[in-house]
Amino acid sequence: xxxxxxxxxxxxxxxxxxxxxxxxxxxxxxxxxxxxxxxxxxxxxxxxxxxxxxxxxxxxxxxxxxxxxxxxxxxxxxxxxxxxxxxxxxxxxxxxxxxxxxxxxxxxxxxxxxxxxxxxxxxxxxxxxxxxxxxxxxxxxxxxxxxxxxxxxxxxxxxxxxxxxxxxxxxxxxxxxxxxxxxxxxxxxxxxxxxxxxxxxxxxxxxxxxxxxxxxxxxxxxxxxxxxxxxxxxxxxxxxxxxxxxxxxxxxxxxxxxxx
Numbered sequence: 001x002x003x004x005x006x007x008x009x010x011x012x013x014x015x016x017x018x019x020x021x022x023x024x025x026x027x028x029x030x031x032x033x034x035x036x037x038x039x040x041x042x043x044x045x046x047x048x049x050x051x052x053x054x055x056x057x058x059x060x061x062x063x064x065x066x067x068x069x070x071x072x073x074x075x076x077x078x079x080x081x082x083x084x085x086x087x088x089x090x091x092x093x094x095x096x097x098x099x100x101x102x103x104x105x106x107x108x109x110x111x112x113x114x115x116x117x118x119x120x121x122x123x124x125x126x127x128x129x130x131x132x133x134x135x136x137x138x139x140x141x142x143x144x145x146x147x148x149x150x151x152x153x154x155x156x157x158x159x160x161x162x163x164x165x166x167x168x169x170x171x172x173x174x175x176x177x178x179x180x181x182x183x184x185x186x187x188x189x190x191x192x193x194x195x196x197x198x199x200x201x202x203x204x205x206x207x208x209x210x211x212x213x214x215x216x217x218x219x220x221x222x223x224x225x226x227x228x229x230x231x232x233x234x235x236x237x238x239x240x241x242x243x244x245x246x247x248x249x250x251x252x253x254x255x256x257x258x259x260x
Contacts, residue, residue: 001071001100001259003029005149005224006243007108007205007252011035011066014250015043021243021254023050028071029099030254031106033151035064042066055097063092065108065150071100081136082129086110086122093126102230102259103137107150112171120171123153127180135187138227146227148189151205151252153221154181156191159200160220162212172221189225192257196237204239205252213244222255233259 004027008014011032022030035042035058042056053073058064067073077096085091093108107130112123130148137146154177158164167173185191203218212218226234236258244253 001029001102002027002256003031003099003102003104003147003149003224003259004240004254004256005031005033005106005151005222006254007033007151007222007250009034009036009250009252011064012037012041012043014248015046017243017246017249019046019050021240022047022052022068025240025254025256027256029067029069029102029104031104031149032066032068033064033106033108035066036061037064055095057092057095059089059092063108065092065095065106067095067097067099067104067106069097069099069104072098074098075103080105080130080133082132084122084125084129086119094130101145103144103146105146105148105150107148107152109151109153111153112177115169115171115174123171124176124180127177127184131180131183131187134184134189138188143229144227145230145233146189147230148184148225149223149255151222152181154178155219155221156181157199160203162201162203162217162219172219184225188228190228190231191223192226192231192234193224193237193239193255197239202239203253204255206244208251222252224255224257226257230259235260 052068056066110123112120204222206213206218
């Protein structure tokens with residue numbers, strides 16, 4: 001089974017790129033983030049033509065998460081228990097489905113904006129609620145195969161950014177954010193990609209401006225965290241950097257794992 005995650009940065013603008021890569025990469029399950037559309041606007045047909053079922057949760061032009069699977073799409077769940085709201089509304093940032101026996105969560109963690117913004121507090125509360133749920137899931141079913149995948153908007157270590165001094169005072173690299181990420185890891189979820197893609201200089205995101213991509217000035221903020229039962233099945237993982245190239249790319253690259 002080949003499982004991937006990709007912040008597509010508008011699925012309607014990039015559906016051809018996404019489906020073309022799905023076919024070439026022989027992916028079984030793809031979790032997508034930042035789809036930027038409503039459920040009615042999601043381009044389901046190109047995925048269906050390739051044999052994928054799709055579930056999407058989107059509320060308009062911002063956020064949005066989806067899962068495309070050709071190995072089943074069962075027990076769909078929108079959001080997790082206690083997921084915080086922003087500005088009185090629950091955002092489209094978390095979506096789960098069981099695909100080929102794996103519980104896949106497509107997650108788009110809030111950005112945080114600035115460290116003095118209410119959105120930063122919201123981000124930390126969101127991560128804390130996710131941590132509580134992750135702990136609950138594995139306590140109830142220790143052998144469950146669960147994948148927490150997506151755009152985490154956190155660089156957990158200094159080597160996950162191209163220049164740590166550049167980010168001083170910014171979100172994504174602060175102590176509380178990193179502690180929140182590690183708290184989820186401490187619930188026995190493992191970064192199953194890092195052993196196959198050691199840094200430094202290995203990233204999943206490059207800003208569109210200032211030639212960040214050709215200058216190799218990126219961040220590693222997209223992750224696949226696996227429960228113990230899932231982690232032991234991983235035989236290969238990669239960041240598909242080539243998909244950041246070419247015409248009208250997303251500013252993120254896909255992250256892919258292979259499972260026995």
